[in-house]
Amino acid sequence: MASVKLTDVKKIYQGNVVAVHDFNLDIKDKEFIVFVGPSGCGKSTTLRMIAGLEEISEGTIEIDGVVVNDLQPKDRYISMVFQNYALYPHLTVFENMAFPLRLLRPRMPNAEIYKRVTQAAEVLGITQYLTRKPKALSGGQRQRVAIGRAMVKDCKVFLMDEPLSNLDAKLRNQMRAEIILLRKKIDTTFIYVTHDQTEAMTLGDRIVIMKDGFIMQVGSPTEVFDHPNNLFVAEFIGAPKMNIVKSQLLKEGDKYYVNPFGSKIEVGGAKGKQLLAKNVETQDILLGFRPEHVRLEQNPSASNFKVTLEVNEMMGSELHLHVVAEDGSKLIVRIPTIQLNDKEREEMVYGKELYLSFEGKVMHFFNPETEISLLSNQESPQKSDLKQDVPEE
Amino acid sequence: MKTYSDLEYLRLNKFQKFLYKVARFFVGIPRWFLNLFIAIGNFFAKAGIYIKDEVVDVFMTFKNGDWKTRLSYVIVGFGSIARGQLLRGFLFLIFEIIFILYTALYGWYWIAQMGTLGTKGPYKYYDPDWDTYVTKYYDDSFKILLYSILSIFFIVAFLYTWRLNIKQNAIAQDILDTPARKALNKECKAEVKNYLSSHPDYKKPDNEAVKDEIAKINEKYDALIAGLKPDNLKAYKKMVKENNASRASEIAELKKQNKVELKQQLLTIETKQERKKLIKDNKQSLGERIAEIEMKYGDKASEFSRDFNLNYNHEKRELEQERKFLIKCAKDGKEVSDIKNEYRKKVEACGKPLVSDKQDLESMLDNQFHKTLLALPVTGIVIFTVLPIFFMILVAFTNYCAANDGHFNNLFTWVGLENFNTLLNWNTGSKAYSAAFGEILGWTLIWAFFATFSNYFLGMFVAIMINKKGIKLKKVWRTILVLTIAIPQFISLLYVSKMFADNGFIKAWLVNYFGVSPKFSFIGDAAEPWVARLTVILINIWIGIPYLMLIATGILMNIPSDLYESAQIDGANVWQQYTKITLPYMLFVTGPYLLTSFIGNMNNFNVIYLLTGGAPKIGDVGGAAGNPGYTDLLVTWLFKITQSDGAYYNMASVIGILVFIIVSVISLIVFNIMPSTRNEEDYQ
Amino acid sequence: MEKEKKVVETNPAQEKTADQIIKENTALRDAEIKELKRKNEAELKQRLASTDSKEERKRIKEQNKVDLYNQISEIKNKYNDLLAHSLPSGANKDKRHMGMKSKRIIGNTTIYIILIIMTFIWLFPFVCILLQSFRVESTHMVGYIIPKQWGFDNYINLFTKKAFNDGGFGRWYFNTLIISIFVALIQTIIVLCMSYTLSRIRFKGRKFLMNFMLILGMFPGMLTMIILYRVLKDMGLTESHAIPGLILVYVASSGMGYYVSKGFFDTLPKSLDEAARVDGANRAQVFFKVILPLSKPIVIYTLLTAFMGPWGDYIFATYVAHHEETGMNVAVGLQNLISSEQSINANYTMFCAGGVLVAIPITILFMILQKYYVEGVTGGAVKG
Structure with a gap:
C-alpha cells in the first residue's frame, strides 16, 4: 500500500518567493497522478519535495501513512526517473541498472541482482544493450535504461520528472504507449510531471493542474475536460484552445441566455438547470466554448453570430478554421472534413462569412474578475492570487 | 583459458571479475610484446621505404x-x-649562396675538428718582455662543439631545401610539359608560320605603330574592366544592406524573447549558484542561437558575395591577362598576335599554370599562413x-667540467660512455655517484607521486567543500586561497623556509611550548631525512592546493546535478557519491593534467631548491659532486653539480638524459593506459 | 537498523513509549529471522546430500542463497510496515535521530571550521612577512611576529642603501619591470601565433610538431642554461647588459607553452572561420578580424602570465647576472640580500619589505584579472 498524502505543503525560497502554496492532495494507492502546468508552476518542485530533494518549508508529506518530511530520499521507498536521464556515463547499462541494488545493505546476492536487472531489461526491451555504455545509446534507449534503473528497486512510489520532454515527437508518442503498458507491469503508485497536456490526459487517472504554485484543479481527464473550474484550466486543457469571448449571462424568468456578438442563445438542458439551482443572476461573464463543439450554420439567425474566415488549416480529417468575429476577436472552429461536401470545402476561403452557434451543454461560464467558473464545485484560486505576468522592459 | 560472454561476465561477483581481469592481463602479455615488435618492425620498414x-x-x-x-x-x-x-628561385639561390659561403669559410673548419674537439689547448710560455709566464689560448672545445652542431643543422637544412627545389x-615540368600543352604550342607555331607564308606582304609594325597599338589596347581594356563593375555592384550593395538589416532585426527579436523567458525561469531558482549557472547556460544557448542566425544570414551574404566576387574577379583577371599578352605580342602585328592569343586561351584551358610570384606572396597570408x-x-x-639540448646530450659524452672547460683551462674531448659508467657504477664507476644517484632517483619518484596526488585529492576536497550547497561566501574563500598563487614563489618559499629553519620561530615555538628537543630540525642540515622530506611535501601542499582547487571547481560545476540526486x-x-560520480568524472577530465603535473613535479626545481637547498646532506658521497642531499631531486642535484x-x-x-628517459617511459605507459584516451566520448 | 524511526513525545499516559515499540518489533523480527535461518540450514543440508554432482550442489547453494535473501527481505518489510503503522502518526517535528536538516547543519558547520583554519594557515606567512617588514628594532630573524617598534625604515633602506645605478633595489625593480613588459608583449604575440596555428590550421606535420615539442619539454630545462649563458656571454648580453639577454631567452622558446591558449582556441566554433573564408577573407584576415576580437580572455591571460613570469625567475637570472648587481632582477637581488650568514642578519627585514613591494602590484593585478585567469586555467589547461 503506497498512498501519498500532502497536507498544506508549502515551499518558500529565500527572499520570500513562494513556489508552492498550500498544496493539499490525497493520492490513493496504485493511482497514476499527473502534475501538469506551464513552466515555473511548481510541479517539479512539488515532486522533488515528495522525493526528498527539496526541503519542505511547511506542511507534511506522508507516504503510506508515515510522515517523511525528515527522511532521507533513500528511506522513502521511492524511485525516480529524471528528465535528463541521469545515467552514470562511465558505467555500462547493466551497472547503471544494478547501481541501486548494489547499495543495499545487507548485500543483495549477485545472482539476485543479475536476475532483477535482466528481468527489467527484458520488460523494457533493452537486453542487447546491457554491455554498452550510455554514450552508445539513442535518446529513447537511454530513457528506457533510466526507467529500468528505477524499476529494479522495490518501491512504493514511482516518480517521473518530465521523462519524455527530451525526445522527438514520434518517439514521444511511442514511449507514452510504453509507459501505459509499464504501468500494468509495475503495480504501484505513479506520480508523473509534465508540461504537455496531451501526456497528462492520456496517462493520468487523475490530473493536477498547477499554475504559479497553486492547484488550479484536480480531477480525472474527463472531469477536467468537461468541467473546468476556472479559465486557466479551460484554456490549458484541450488543443486547440477553448474559445473565450466576452458576453453577458441574462436571466429571464427561469431561462438563461447568453449574447455573444449580438446573438442570443439559450442555455438549455442540464447547464440551465444548474444555473437555476445556484441562483445565478444576470451578469457579465466570459463565455467559453470548445472549437469542436461549434455548429456551422448557413444562414444568419438570432441564435448565431457572424464571423469571417481568415485561415483554413487542412489537418487531414478535420479543418481548423481561424475566424474573426465582428469585434475583431479571433476564434477557432474545428469541423470534420466529411461534414462538408466538395463545393462547401472549396468555398472555405479567405473572406467567407460563416455563422456559428452552439448548444447550452457545451457552454462554460467564467466570472471575468476571478476567472472562476460559475458552476464550479471545487475551490480554486482567484486570478488575483496568481502572479502577475512579468512586464517587458 | 575460459572466456566469458558478455552476459556471463555480468553474473560474476566482484571478486571473480577481478580474477578474470588479472588472468586476462597475464595471458595477454606475450601478445602485447609481439605487437610491440611488429610495430617497431613496421616503423623501420616504413622508414626504409x-x-x-x-x-x-x-x-x-x-x-x-x-x-x-x-x-x-x-x-x-x-x-x-x-x-x-x-x-x-631567388630565395633558393640566395640560400644556397649563403650556405656555400658559410660552409666553406667557417663550417668546414668546425666540423673538421668535431672528432677531436680541439687539439691545441692553452699554452703557457715564458714571455721575456714581461718576465712572467703568459698563457696563449688556441682552440676552444666549447665553440667547436657548438658551432659544429650549428653547421650540421645548417647542412641538414640545406639538404632539405635542395630536395624541395x-x-x-x-x-613545374609536369605542368608545363603536358603533352596537350606541347601539342598546342606546336600547332600555334605551325599556324603562325602558315599565316606568314600565305601572307607574304605581311609587315610587322614599326615602333610608332607598336606604341599606338599598345595605347589602343590599354584604352580598350581599361574601358572593359571599368565596365564590369556598375552592373552588379549596386544590386549587390543593396542586397547586402537588406540582408544585414533583417539579420539585425531577427537577432534583436530573439534577444528580447530570451530576456522575458530568462526572467520567468529565474523566479523559481533558489540558490545563487544555480541562478548563476542558469544565467550562464542561458547566455551560452543564446549565443548559440544567435550564431545560428548569423550563419544563416552569413550563408546568404556569402552567396551574394560569391556570385559577385567570383564573376567580377574572374573576368577582371582574364581581361588583365589578355591585355598583358597582347601588349607583349604587339610587335608581331595585330593578326599574328591574335592567332597567338587564341592559342594562349586554349593552353590556359589545359590546366593550371605555375604559381606566380604574386600568388606566392598572397598565399603567405592565406594557404601558407601557418x-x-x-x-x-x-x-x-x-x-x-633544440640546439642547446643537442649540445648538452653530446656533452654527456665528453669530459667538460671546470677543469676541462674547453678553452681557459684545458680542452675537453670525447670519453664515450665513461660518464654513464661513473654514474651507474657499471664496471668500475665510483660508488659514491651511483649510491647518490639511486637514493635521489628513488626520492624523486616518491616526491613526484606524493606531491601530485596529495595536491590533487586535497585540492579536490577543498573545492568540493567550498562548492557545497549552503556554504556562503564562496568567492571569499576562493580568493583567499588564490592569493597564494599571486605572490611570487620565491618570496613565499623563501620565507617559509626561514620559518621552518633551525633558528626560525616555528621551531622556537615548538621548543618553548611543547618541549621538543632543541636538536630537532625540520629542514636544516641536522634533520632526519624523512622529517625533512615530509616537511617538504607538506609545504608543497600549501603551495599547490589553490591551483588544484581552481581547476577542480571549474570541473565540478560541469557535473550534472541530477546524477547526484x-x-x-x-x-x-x-x-x-564521491567515489562513484565525482571521482570518475574528475579523473577522466584531468587525466592528461595529472600526467603533466607528475612530470612537472619530477622537475620541480623551485620548491626544493628554495626550501631546503637539498639538505640534509647525504653522508657517504665524498667524490660525488654537488653535495647531494636527502631532499634533492635529480634536477636540483644537476644544478648543484654545475654550481660546484x-x-x-x-x-x-x-x-639530464636519464631524467628524460625515465620521464618519457612513464609518459608512454601512462598515456596508453589512461582511460581518457580510450574512452573519449563517454563524457561528451 | 538504518531506517529512521519516528519518535513520539514522551507522554507518560501512553501505554508504550516509542522506544518500547521499536524494541519489541526488532526482537520479534530477529526471532523470526533466526527461526527461518535454522529451518533453512536443515533443509539445505538435506538437499545437498541428495545429489552427488558438484555442479548440482553449486547450483543448489546459489539458489538457496537467493531464496533465503528474498525471504528475509519479506520478513523485514513486513515488520517495517507493522512498525510504521503501530507508531502513532502525527505532524511533530522533534526527532531523536538526526534528520536531513540537522545532518546538513552539522556538515556545514564542520566545513566552515575547516575553511577558517585553512584561511589562517594560508594567510599566515604573508601576514608575517608584512608585519616583519615594518619591524624597526632589529634586522635579523627573531622568534616573535609582532614588531615592537613600527616604522618604514626597511622600505627606505631598500632604496637608499644602494643607489640606482649601483644596483640597489630600485634598480632591480626597474630591471624586472622592463623585462616583464617586453616579455609580456612579445611572448603573447608568439604564443598566440603558435596556438592559433596549431588549433585552427590543419597542416602537414602538425602532429609531428606537437609531439616533438612534447618530447622537448621532457628534458629538464636546467641543461640548456649553461650553453645559453655562454652564447649570451659571447654576444655580450650578460652581467650589466643582462636585460636584453634575459628577454631574448625568455621569449625565444615561449612558443612551447601553447597548451592553454590552444585549448581556448579549440572552443571557438569553426563555423566562424568558415563563414569568413567563404566571404572571401584569406587566413590572415580571418585571424586578425574574426578570431582575435573574440579572444580577449585568453589574450589577457597570456599577457598576465607572461608578465608575472620574470618576477619569480631565480635560476637563470642568477646565472646571467653573475654577481653584477646592476643586471639583477628582484628575485636574484633579494635572494642575494640574505644569501650569507651575516647578510641575513643585516637584511632580513629589508628582504621582507622587498618581498612586500614585489608582491603587492602582482597581487593587485592578479585579483583584477582573476576572472580571466580562472577561465584560462579551467578552460584550457585540463583539456590538454
Whole structure:
C-alpha cells in the first residue's frame, strides 16, 4: 500500500518567493497522478519535495501513512526517473541498472541482482544493450535504461520528472504507449510531471493542474475536460484552445441566455438547470466554448453570430478554421472534413462569412474578475492570487 | 583459458571479475610484446621505404628532367627562375649562396675538428718582455662543439631545401610539359608560320605603330574592366544592406524573447549558484542561437558575395591577362598576335599554370599562413631549445667540467660512455655517484607521486567543500586561497623556509611550548631525512592546493546535478557519491593534467631548491659532486653539480638524459593506459 | 537498523513509549529471522546430500542463497510496515535521530571550521612577512611576529642603501619591470601565433610538431642554461647588459607553452572561420578580424602570465647576472640580500619589505584579472 498524502505543503525560497502554496492532495494507492502546468508552476518542485530533494518549508508529506518530511530520499521507498536521464556515463547499462541494488545493505546476492536487472531489461526491451555504455545509446534507449534503473528497486512510489520532454515527437508518442503498458507491469503508485497536456490526459487517472504554485484543479481527464473550474484550466486543457469571448449571462424568468456578438442563445438542458439551482443572476461573464463543439450554420439567425474566415488549416480529417468575429476577436472552429461536401470545402476561403452557434451543454461560464467558473464545485484560486505576468522592459 | 560472454561476465561477483581481469592481463602479455615488435618492425620498414622512395624520386627527376631541371641540381633555384617564378628561385639561390659561403669559410673548419674537439689547448710560455709566464689560448672545445652542431643543422637544412627545389622542378615540368600543352604550342607555331607564308606582304609594325597599338589596347581594356563593375555592384550593395538589416532585426527579436523567458525561469531558482549557472547556460544557448542566425544570414551574404566576387574577379583577371599578352605580342602585328592569343586561351584551358610570384606572396597570408605565423616561434625554439639540448646530450659524452672547460683551462674531448659508467657504477664507476644517484632517483619518484596526488585529492576536497550547497561566501574563500598563487614563489618559499629553519620561530615555538628537543630540525642540515622530506611535501601542499582547487571547481560545476540526486534516491551516502560520480568524472577530465603535473613535479626545481637547498646532506658521497642531499631531486642535484667547484657539466648532462628517459617511459605507459584516451566520448 | 524511526513525545499516559515499540518489533523480527535461518540450514543440508554432482550442489547453494535473501527481505518489510503503522502518526517535528536538516547543519558547520583554519594557515606567512617588514628594532630573524617598534625604515633602506645605478633595489625593480613588459608583449604575440596555428590550421606535420615539442619539454630545462649563458656571454648580453639577454631567452622558446591558449582556441566554433573564408577573407584576415576580437580572455591571460613570469625567475637570472648587481632582477637581488650568514642578519627585514613591494602590484593585478585567469586555467589547461 503506497498512498501519498500532502497536507498544506508549502515551499518558500529565500527572499520570500513562494513556489508552492498550500498544496493539499490525497493520492490513493496504485493511482497514476499527473502534475501538469506551464513552466515555473511548481510541479517539479512539488515532486522533488515528495522525493526528498527539496526541503519542505511547511506542511507534511506522508507516504503510506508515515510522515517523511525528515527522511532521507533513500528511506522513502521511492524511485525516480529524471528528465535528463541521469545515467552514470562511465558505467555500462547493466551497472547503471544494478547501481541501486548494489547499495543495499545487507548485500543483495549477485545472482539476485543479475536476475532483477535482466528481468527489467527484458520488460523494457533493452537486453542487447546491457554491455554498452550510455554514450552508445539513442535518446529513447537511454530513457528506457533510466526507467529500468528505477524499476529494479522495490518501491512504493514511482516518480517521473518530465521523462519524455527530451525526445522527438514520434518517439514521444511511442514511449507514452510504453509507459501505459509499464504501468500494468509495475503495480504501484505513479506520480508523473509534465508540461504537455496531451501526456497528462492520456496517462493520468487523475490530473493536477498547477499554475504559479497553486492547484488550479484536480480531477480525472474527463472531469477536467468537461468541467473546468476556472479559465486557466479551460484554456490549458484541450488543443486547440477553448474559445473565450466576452458576453453577458441574462436571466429571464427561469431561462438563461447568453449574447455573444449580438446573438442570443439559450442555455438549455442540464447547464440551465444548474444555473437555476445556484441562483445565478444576470451578469457579465466570459463565455467559453470548445472549437469542436461549434455548429456551422448557413444562414444568419438570432441564435448565431457572424464571423469571417481568415485561415483554413487542412489537418487531414478535420479543418481548423481561424475566424474573426465582428469585434475583431479571433476564434477557432474545428469541423470534420466529411461534414462538408466538395463545393462547401472549396468555398472555405479567405473572406467567407460563416455563422456559428452552439448548444447550452457545451457552454462554460467564467466570472471575468476571478476567472472562476460559475458552476464550479471545487475551490480554486482567484486570478488575483496568481502572479502577475512579468512586464517587458 | 575460459572466456566469458558478455552476459556471463555480468553474473560474476566482484571478486571473480577481478580474477578474470588479472588472468586476462597475464595471458595477454606475450601478445602485447609481439605487437610491440611488429610495430617497431613496421616503423623501420616504413622508414626504409620512405628513404628508398626519395632516392628513386631524385634519380627519376634527373633522368626525365629537361636542361633547366638538371641545372637546378647544381644551381639551386635555377629551374624556378627560368620558368618565371622569380621570387622562389631567388630565395633558393640566395640560400644556397649563403650556405656555400658559410660552409666553406667557417663550417668546414668546425666540423673538421668535431672528432677531436680541439687539439691545441692553452699554452703557457715564458714571455721575456714581461718576465712572467703568459698563457696563449688556441682552440676552444666549447665553440667547436657548438658551432659544429650549428653547421650540421645548417647542412641538414640545406639538404632539405635542395630536395624541395628538385620537387619544385619536377612539378613545374609536369605542368608545363603536358603533352596537350606541347601539342598546342606546336600547332600555334605551325599556324603562325602558315599565316606568314600565305601572307607574304605581311609587315610587322614599326615602333610608332607598336606604341599606338599598345595605347589602343590599354584604352580598350581599361574601358572593359571599368565596365564590369556598375552592373552588379549596386544590386549587390543593396542586397547586402537588406540582408544585414533583417539579420539585425531577427537577432534583436530573439534577444528580447530570451530576456522575458530568462526572467520567468529565474523566479523559481533558489540558490545563487544555480541562478548563476542558469544565467550562464542561458547566455551560452543564446549565443548559440544567435550564431545560428548569423550563419544563416552569413550563408546568404556569402552567396551574394560569391556570385559577385567570383564573376567580377574572374573576368577582371582574364581581361588583365589578355591585355598583358597582347601588349607583349604587339610587335608581331595585330593578326599574328591574335592567332597567338587564341592559342594562349586554349593552353590556359589545359590546366593550371605555375604559381606566380604574386600568388606566392598572397598565399603567405592565406594557404601558407601557418608558415608565416610559425616561422618566428619555431626558429626561436630551434635555436634556443633544440640546439642547446643537442649540445648538452653530446656533452654527456665528453669530459667538460671546470677543469676541462674547453678553452681557459684545458680542452675537453670525447670519453664515450665513461660518464654513464661513473654514474651507474657499471664496471668500475665510483660508488659514491651511483649510491647518490639511486637514493635521489628513488626520492624523486616518491616526491613526484606524493606531491601530485596529495595536491590533487586535497585540492579536490577543498573545492568540493567550498562548492557545497549552503556554504556562503564562496568567492571569499576562493580568493583567499588564490592569493597564494599571486605572490611570487620565491618570496613565499623563501620565507617559509626561514620559518621552518633551525633558528626560525616555528621551531622556537615548538621548543618553548611543547618541549621538543632543541636538536630537532625540520629542514636544516641536522634533520632526519624523512622529517625533512615530509616537511617538504607538506609545504608543497600549501603551495599547490589553490591551483588544484581552481581547476577542480571549474570541473565540478560541469557535473550534472541530477546524477547526484539520482544517487541520493538510490541510497548512496556522501562517500559513495564521491567515489562513484565525482571521482570518475574528475579523473577522466584531468587525466592528461595529472600526467603533466607528475612530470612537472619530477622537475620541480623551485620548491626544493628554495626550501631546503637539498639538505640534509647525504653522508657517504665524498667524490660525488654537488653535495647531494636527502631532499634533492635529480634536477636540483644537476644544478648543484654545475654550481660546484668542479662544475661537472658532463655528469649533469648524463643525469639530464636519464631524467628524460625515465620521464618519457612513464609518459608512454601512462598515456596508453589512461582511460581518457580510450574512452573519449563517454563524457561528451 | 538504518531506517529512521519516528519518535513520539514522551507522554507518560501512553501505554508504550516509542522506544518500547521499536524494541519489541526488532526482537520479534530477529526471532523470526533466526527461526527461518535454522529451518533453512536443515533443509539445505538435506538437499545437498541428495545429489552427488558438484555442479548440482553449486547450483543448489546459489539458489538457496537467493531464496533465503528474498525471504528475509519479506520478513523485514513486513515488520517495517507493522512498525510504521503501530507508531502513532502525527505532524511533530522533534526527532531523536538526526534528520536531513540537522545532518546538513552539522556538515556545514564542520566545513566552515575547516575553511577558517585553512584561511589562517594560508594567510599566515604573508601576514608575517608584512608585519616583519615594518619591524624597526632589529634586522635579523627573531622568534616573535609582532614588531615592537613600527616604522618604514626597511622600505627606505631598500632604496637608499644602494643607489640606482649601483644596483640597489630600485634598480632591480626597474630591471624586472622592463623585462616583464617586453616579455609580456612579445611572448603573447608568439604564443598566440603558435596556438592559433596549431588549433585552427590543419597542416602537414602538425602532429609531428606537437609531439616533438612534447618530447622537448621532457628534458629538464636546467641543461640548456649553461650553453645559453655562454652564447649570451659571447654576444655580450650578460652581467650589466643582462636585460636584453634575459628577454631574448625568455621569449625565444615561449612558443612551447601553447597548451592553454590552444585549448581556448579549440572552443571557438569553426563555423566562424568558415563563414569568413567563404566571404572571401584569406587566413590572415580571418585571424586578425574574426578570431582575435573574440579572444580577449585568453589574450589577457597570456599577457598576465607572461608578465608575472620574470618576477619569480631565480635560476637563470642568477646565472646571467653573475654577481653584477646592476643586471639583477628582484628575485636574484633579494635572494642575494640574505644569501650569507651575516647578510641575513643585516637584511632580513629589508628582504621582507622587498618581498612586500614585489608582491603587492602582482597581487593587485592578479585579483583584477582573476576572472580571466580562472577561465584560462579551467578552460584550457585540463583539456590538454
